Amino acid sequence: MKLGCIADDLTGATDLALMLAREGLRTTQTIGVPRSDLDLSGSDAIVVALKSRTIPPQDAVDQSLAAAAALRKAGAQHLFFKYCSTFDSTDEGNIGPVTESLLRFANSEFTLACPAFPANGRTVYKGHLFVNGVPLHESSMKDHPLTPMRDSNLVRVLQRQTKLSVGLVPYEDVDPGPDALRAAFGRQKAAGHQIVIVDALTDDHLRTIGLAAADFPLITGGSGVAMGLPAAYRQGTTYAPVSLGTGFDFPAGRSIILAGSCSSATRRQVETAIKAGLPAYRLDPLDLASRKVTAEMVLEWLARQHASGPILIYSSAPPEEVQAVQSKLGRMKAGEIVENTLAQIARALPALGVTRIVVAGGETSGAVVNALGVEALAIGPEIDPGVPWTRSLGGTDLALALKSGNFGNPDFFLKAWTMLR
Numbered sequence: 001m002k003l004g005c006i007a008d009d010l011t012g013a014t015d016l017a018l019m020l021a022r023e024g025l026r027t028t029q030t031i032g033v034p035r036s037d038l039d040l041s042g043s044d045a046i047v048v049a050l051k052s053r054t055i056p057p058q059d060a061v062d063q064s065l066a067a068a069a070a071l072r073k074a075g076a077q078h079l080f081f082k083y084c085s086t087f088d089s090t091d092e093g094n095i096g097p098v099t100e101s102l103l104r105f106a107n108s109e110f111t112l113a114c115p116a117f118p119a120n121g122r123t124v125y126k127g128h129l130f131v132n133g134v135p136l137h138e139s140s141m142k143d144h145p146l147t148p149m150r151d152s153n154l155v156r157v158l159q160r161q162t163k164l165s166v167g168l169v170p171y172e173d174v175d176p177g178p179d180a181l182r183a184a185f186g187r188q189k190a191a192g193h194q195i196v197i198v199d200a201l202t203d204d205h206l207r208t209i210g211l212a213a214a215d216f217p218l219i220t221g222g223s224g225v226a227m228g229l230p231a232a233y234r235q236g237t238t239y240a241p242v243s244l245g246t247g248f249d250f251p252a253g254r255s256i257i258l259a260g261s262c263s264s265a266t267r268r269q270v271e272t273a274i275k276a277g278l279p280a281y282r283l284d285p286l287d288l289a290s291r292k293v294t295a296e297m298v299l300e301w302l303a304r305q306h307a308s309g310p311i312l313i314y315s316s317a318p319p320e321e322v323q324a325v326q327s328k329l330g331r332m333k334a335g336e337i338v339e340n341t342l343a344q345i346a347r348a349l350p351a352l353g354v355t356r357i358v359v360a361g362g363e364t365s366g367a368v369v370n371a372l373g374v375e376a377l378a379i380g381p382e383i384d385p386g387v388p389w390t391r392s393l394g395g396t397d398l399a400l401a402l403k404s405g406n407f408g409n410p411d412f413f414l415k416a417w418t419m420l421r
């Protein structure tokens with residue numbers, strides 16, 4: 001097995017698995033550290049999905065190291081640490097502490113960090129992260145419920161999270177190609193840096209990074225930086241994007257959308273779905289906290305819906321509402337209440353005949369998929385950049401689309417279903 005990947009959330013893991021599969025690596029995604037008897041043979045890449053983005057740093061380190069050990073045991077030659085293309089983290093971590101521990105695990109003293117994903121509007125220039133052309137700290141990420149991003153200078157952001165020295169490889173050293181980039185890595189190492197933020201504005205830059213970093217024991221970044229790795233592993237041979245739709249069948253059954261993401265893209269998708277007439281139930285965290293509304297009540301409502309199309313259950317709310325809720329319940333508590341409720345609802349879905357599920361939000365997807373007891377996923381066709389349909393492996397047969405909060409076009413909740421046979 002060539003590449004063992006550790007993703008800090010579930011939607012991020014599917015995003016990375018899709019990238020690797022599309023570029024030609026046989027890729028399997030596991031939910032959590034795989035059981036030692038799970039058959040992963042025949043995979044060129046395994047992506048372990050953790051839910052470690054916002055847990056205490058030491059827990060994130062411990063879980064990431066357990067995943068790394070399992071991947072190494074399964075034969076992984078290189079490791080990849082996947083985090084969000086908007087670098088979601090706090091001054092405590094977890095990107096810095098996990099990178100440090102994985103570097104030690106991999107017996108390495110140098111790696112890169114690059115969240116760029118141009119197809120989804122994420123670019124890094126002079127170390128500053130832009131989201132659709134807007135600096136990170138001015139984008140909607142400044143109001144994220146769990147990891148508000150208030151600084152777009154990634155060298156500064158990462159340096160606050162680690163004792164390792166963080167350097168920068170600017171655009172001028174990436175644009176000319178892999179040789180120039182390798183030379184820049186050498187200079188950064190000689191200057192004493194152990195993690196370097198690397199600029200990338202285009203897919204060509206990402207492919208250059210893939211070629212220049214393919215022999216690193218550890219690479220860190222968004223899914224974009226994995227784009228060039230499969231070709232590099234095939235030693236520069238040209239590639240044809242793989243069609244992931246063929247031969248991918250989905251279980252028959254009812255369809256549901258569970259949205260716990262408050263990101264602007266998800267809120268637009270919720271709005272579009274409601275305007276299109278989808279039956280929708282809005283969860284209010286304060287009602288959940290006071291038990292005015294419970295998961296059982298939502299399930300009763302769901303059982304009364306007889307529409308043949310998808311049904312939407314959402315807690316997505318604009319920043320001012322999220323802040324008002326958080327000031328009453330606390331940031332983490334508010335998130336937990338919503339996640340637990342959606343998890344409880346998810347657990348009951350197979351018995352209601354629901355087998356096709358779209359989930360919006362990484363933390364939310366983690367809660368839902370854990371509740372459903374899914375162990376591993378096969379990667380299917382891409383709905384929008386970074387979001388594939390997947391099918392559960394083992395256990396209840398489910399079609400799952402795990403959508404990163406800020407990914408997908410406004411009609412995502414309507415069009416996703418058209419790809420299911």
Ligand SMILES: Nc1ncnc2c1ncn2[C@@H]1O[C@H](COP(=O)(O)OP(=O)(O)OP(=O)(O)O)[C@@H](O)[C@H]1O
Pocket residue numbers: 009011012084144145146260261262263266285315316317321322325326334335336337338339360361362363364365403404405406
């Ligand atoms: N109305 C709300 N008020 C406060 N918190 C909420 C509300 N709705 C959802 N949440 C919480 O906000 C968090 C959203 O995180 P989640 O990772 O699911 O979405 P996201 O960050 O937009 O997606 P991604 O991580 O894929 O970018 C969850 O913990 C969720 O429970």
Ligand SMILES: O=C(O)[C@@H](O)C(=O)CO
Pocket residue numbers: 009011012013015016083084085086222223361362386404405
């Ligand atoms: O990189 C991204 O933006 C996504 O894969 C993600 O991690 C969202 O949680």
